[in-house]
Amino acid sequence: KEDVVMLRMNTFGGRVDGAVRMRDALLSARATTVTFISGRAISAGALISLATDAIIMTKGATIGDAMPVKLGGDGQAKATSEKAISYFREEMAATAKAKGRRADLARAMVDPDLEIEGIVKEGKLLTLTADDAVELGIAEAIADDFEGAVALLGLEHATRVETYTSWAEKVARILTDPVIS
Secondary structure (H helix, E strand, C coil): CCCEEEEEEEECCCCHHHHHHHHHHHHCCCCEEEEEEEEEEECHHHHHHHCCCEEEECCCCEEECCCCEEECCCCCEEECCHHHHHHHHHHHHHHHHHCCCCHHHHHHCCCCCCCECCCECCCCCCEEEHHHHHHCCCCCEECCCHHHHHHHCCCCCCCCCCCCCCHHHHHHHHHHCCCCC
16 A cells, blocks of 8 residues: 555745755655645745645645745835745755656746746746646646545545644744744
């Protein structure tokens, strides 16, 4: 029997360092890894998703918009340094290539200076709908819901081990959020 790890993804993103640690773990996993995007995989969520063997999205889901940002004094997100953009652009590209996906699309999710004819214009960050992600080879399939994704993988009768975030973990996340701390 082969182990399969499925991530449920619906995020606007988070800290790059945490996402990179998750990416590294996924790239070295011996199990087959799958991300089920139920709403969005933005920013760090895009990196984590790209690190899995397969991506399945719901209709209306999106993936992309991964330019590193920082909060300005006015509380608004602003583009970070070219150094951070350069690093994350190539981290995304290397992750995509490691899983057989297009590196140029991953780079365009991070760098608005990149243009891919017919897909994204210069000055815009790439965010893909589920249909576009499947058409361009970023995602493998579209499912109505999580159970539909399980069925697509032929795992309806597999033994499941589900994990949940405890209330203590939720409180810790709130207290360690950069805006709060």
